[in-house]
Amino acid sequence: MDAMTLLHERSSMGKLMGPPPDAEQLEAMYQAALRAPDHKELRPWRFIEFSGEGLDRLGELFAEAEFREDPHAGDAVLEAARKKPKRAPMIIAVIAKVTPDDPKVPRVEQVISAGCAAHGILLAAHAQGLGAMWRTGKYAFDPTVRKGLGLAEDDELVAFLYLGQLGGRHRPLPQHDVADFVERWD
Numbered sequence: 454m455d456a457m458t459l460l461h462e463r464s465s466m467g468k469l470m471g472p473p474p475d476a477e478q479l480e481a482m483y484q485a486a487l488r489a490p491d492h493k494e495l496r497p498w499r500f501i502e503f504s505g506e507g508l509d510r511l512g513e514l515f516a517e518a519e520f521r522e523d524p525h526a527g528d529a530v531l532e533a534a535r536k537k538p539k540r541a542p543m544i545i546a547v548i549a550k551v552t553p554d555d556p557k558v559p560r561v562e563q564v565i566s567a568g569c570a571a572h573g574i575l576l577a578a579h580a581q582g583l584g585a586m587w588r589t590g591k592y593a594f595d596p597t598v599r600k601g602l603g604l605a606e607d608d609e610l611v612a613f614l615y616l617g618q619l620g621g622r623h624r625p626l627p628q629h630d631v632a633d634f635v636e637r638w639d
């Protein structure tokens with residue numbers, strides 16, 4: 454796939470099946486992430502890869518988050534939380550590892566950089582014929598989940614990237630008119 458086709462046609466895939474990406478595919482995805490624009494080369498990111506029992510452990514964290522939010526949450530709610538990570542054979546959590554108070558690189562720039570790294574992973578997944586979907590949802594901002602994944606106070610969980618083999622067809626690509634979004638100062 455040539456680069457412009459990839460940039461114009463990447464799309465998300467919510468239906469994902471096993472097997473998870475293999476080691477070579479993952480290496481290519483992380484290398485793409487590590488080419489994200491990065492002011493002062495702070496490398497403001499950290500990745501956690503979940504597969505197999507790791508997905509169960511993540512699901513357990515989600516259930517703990519539900520329980521902390523509502524100690525009366527019923528079994529159905531806790532079970533639904535436990536199952537969320539099972540929507541893919543692999544999840545990569547992308548964490549913005551923020552250096553606070555950098556005089557030149559404010560927090561927002563570091564979080565954007567980590568977001569670009571996440572996009573790099575999505576693009577490299579698509580280029581390799583894999584399916585991928587960027588999700589956050591309330592668990593990405595939940596204190597129990599943040600603590601369980603070892604986030605420092607200034608860090609941000611920017612993405613849970615769900616990854617796997619395509620389990621369905623991509624949605625038709627939306628048509629956008631560039632003029633709706635671009636103002637030109639000639």
Ligand SMILES: Cc1cc2nc3c(=O)[nH]c(=O)nc-3n(C[C@H](O)[C@H](O)[C@H](O)COP(=O)(O)O)c2cc1C
Binds near residue numbers: 463587588590
């Ligand atoms: C920061 C961020 C968080 C997102 N979180 C979710 C989410 O929790 N659930 C969801 O269904 N889509 C979420 N999305 C949107 C999807 O990943 C996807 O981009 C959207 O469905 C449009 O599909 P497309 O990527 O094929 O254009 C999120 C996107 C971003 C950038």
